[in-house]
Amino acid sequence: MVVQSAAEAIIYPAVGAELDIDGVSHAFDIDGATLPVLDNVNLSIAPGEFVALLGPSGCGKSTLLRLVAGLEKPRTGSLREDEVRITGPHPSRVVVFQDPTLFPWRSVWDNVALGLEAQGILKTQRHRVDAVIELVGLSSFRNAYPHQLSGGMAQRVALARALVNDPKILVLDEPLGKLDSLTRIAMQAELVALWQRKGFTTLLVTHDVEEALVLANRVIVLSDRPARIKADIAVARPYPRHRGDPYLADLRKQILGLLGLEATW
Amino acid sequence: MSTYSVSDTTAPAAPRAALTFSNLSGRYGVGLAASLVWLAFGLSCLYWPDLGDWSRTGSLGIGAIVIAAFILFGTFSADYLGSAGQALRKRAPWLLAFGAFVTLWEVATAKFAWLPLPFFPPPQSILEVYTDDLPKLLDSVFASIKLQLGGYIIGATVGFITGVSIGWSQKIGYWVHPVLRFIGPLPATAWLPIAFFTFPSSWSASTFLIALATGFPVTVLTWSGVASVSSAYYDVARTLGAKPSFLVLKVAIPAALPHVFVGLFMGLGSSFAVLVVAEMIGVKAGLGWYLQWAQGWAAYANMYAALIVMSLLCSGAITLLFRTRDRLLVWQKGVVKW
Incomplete structure (x- = not known):
């Protein structure tokens, strides 16, 4: 339902950015104690790649995303987007959070327009807002307020709000984590379709192994806190993928083993 | 701003009932x-x-x-x-x-x-006040509205700006917060004796006191509203390219608006009290003064008549405030109906 021909009119620079994470370590100070969360993470992501970060709860995945988004600075190491060091937030790297965090005082249209408005280019670029709302299939809800939307619709608006900026890197922090399982499966397919059309580099944090395998080219398995890269697994399977694929089932078993959950298989 | 749900289909007319x-x-x-x-x-x-x-x-x-x-x-x-x-x-x-x-x-x-x-004057004597003493009563009404409106607008504006400033900037908060704690809780009427000889006119003194009574609750609630905005909203806006001015004007203030209206409502209540007291003591015009004057002449019907007008005005002011809020905060679910 998401891929609609009317939206073909938008022109996107169909190239994602390269993302390099070099020797990044990070820690938090909590009540005087230092809590290390990331330990020497090295990761190089090619333009247009779809990478999933998997790891136990609270291992520091979301912290890594905040560093990529530029919302925080790492204690050591550096992050670079297309060889340019990341020093702060930039609309070329947009985050979709687990909570849609729509602004309740803004209608769907105004929420989606937020990025363009903040950058001061909304007046000339209004058509991009209309197009991306159409793209996520919410044209008839453009004047609705967030409290009138279902969870899946709200998350679609959040996705549209990110996509309207033509991000080179889309950062997804468990964006489907709070949706019911049916909506979730539908939105996974939509996400893959969007990524294939636009070609942005995607970094997805999830703790759902199946979701990682259905969506990503590459799955990075992280250790317990402080997070280190435990495994870097290529998922060489064409899209659309089938959940029952024995190849994916094998990988799933392998990853659950890495996460210390082989007994549940 | 219209919502998407269209429900303006009128209910079918009730069947005409025969007279039985x-x-x-x-x-x-x-x-x-x-x-x-x-x-x-x-x-x-x-x-x-x-x-x-x-x-x-x-x-x-x-x-x-x-x-x-x-x-x-x-x-x-x-x-x-x-x-x-x-x-x-x-x-x-x-x-x-x-x-x-x-x-x-x-x-x-x-x-x-x-x-x-x-x-306990009968209804006809109150009607008599409205017909025979109308010019004086109207003059008082206008004087009260003028004084109240001036003080309230100044107080609300200053309170709002102060509240946003201390909610946003820790440096400003450091200096303003202790002053606010020291002066704010003092009832504005306690300033009356000082205000009436330090200000050039009783009118400016009363305006100051009404502004003070309005400003304190507006400041505190705007401040707490701005301070309690979820940091997730700022994160979202920053990743989308928002500058600090955008964060204040388009994120912090709209998010704090429900709190601001509570402050405006409380400020309205306490400023009415100051208005009446100020008019009774110092200002030689307005409904408070009219009440005082009527009491001096033992004109009880005039007192009741003025009280009724005052009640209608205060209630009208609150209705106006709530209507404004309902318009500005349509995005909220379940706001209290006045």
Whole structure:
């Protein structure tokens, strides 16, 4: 339902950015104690790649995303987007959070327009807002307020709000984590379709192994806190993928083993 | 800003009811009773002689009978009068109760003096105030509105800006917060004696006090509103390219607006109190002064008349504030209806 021909009119620079994470370590100070969360993470992501970060709860995945988004600075190491060091937030790297965090005082249209408005280019670029709302299939809800939307619709608006900026890197922090399982499966397919059309580099944090395998080219398995890269697994399977694929089932078993959950298989 | 749900299809018109006995006791019963009570009020004015010397008894009685006729007409033709008819039907129980109240009031004061007379003036003497002392009363109303509006707008504006500043900037908060804690909780009326000799005129002193009474709650609630905005909103806006000015104007302030309106509401309440006291003590105009003046002349009817006007004005101001809020905060679910 998401891929609609009317939206073909938008022109996107169909190239994602390269993302390099070099020797990044990070820690938090909590009540005087230092809590290390990331330990020497090295990761190089090619333009247009779809990478999933998997790891136990609270291992520091979301912290890594905040560093990529530029919302925080790492204690050591550096992050670079297309060889340019990341020093702060930039609309070329947009985050979709687990909570849609729509602004309740803004209608769907105004929420989606937020990025363009903040950058001061909304007046000339209004058509991009209309197009991306159409793209996520919410044209008839453009004047609705967030409290009138279902969870899946709200998350679609959040996705549209990110996509309207033509991000080179889309950062997804468990964006489907709070949706019911049916909506979730539908939105996974939509996400893959969007990524294939636009070609942005995607970094997805999830703790759902199946979701990682259905969506990503590459799955990075992280250790317990402080997070280190435990495994870097290529998922060489064409899209659309089938959940029952024995190849994916094998990988799933392998990853659950890495996460210390082989007994549940 | 229209919402997507379109529900302006009108409910099907209720079937026209024939005039039967069961209808008289049910569908039309309350309206009919209300009409009869107002008729009784009119007749009570005209039938018994007044115990005092009031010039408007006859007009009041005729007026009441006219109202009774209107209610009667409205009750039986409500189905043909559209929304006005529906409104009348909805308010019929109140019309009945109010009619009973004024009838009792009339009989208890003007006719049999069950209540001691100069202190409990009958309805006709209050009507007399409205007709005979209207210019003075209107002057007082305008003076009050002018004073209140000026002070309230200054106080609300300063309070809002201060609240946003200390909610946003820790540096400003460091300096303003202790001052706010020291001065804010003091009732504004406590400043009266000082204000009246430090300010050049009693009018400017009262404006300052009303602004002070308004400013404190507005500041505190705006501040807490801005301070309690979820950091997730700022994260989202920053990743989308928002600059600090955007974060203040388009994120912090709209998110804090529900709190701001609570502050504006509280400020309105406390500023009314200051207004009346200031007018009674220093300003030689306004409804507070009118009350004081009426008391000096033992003109109790004038006091009641002024109190009724004051109550309508205060209630009207709050209604206006709530309407504004409902317009600005349509995005909120379940705001309190005033």
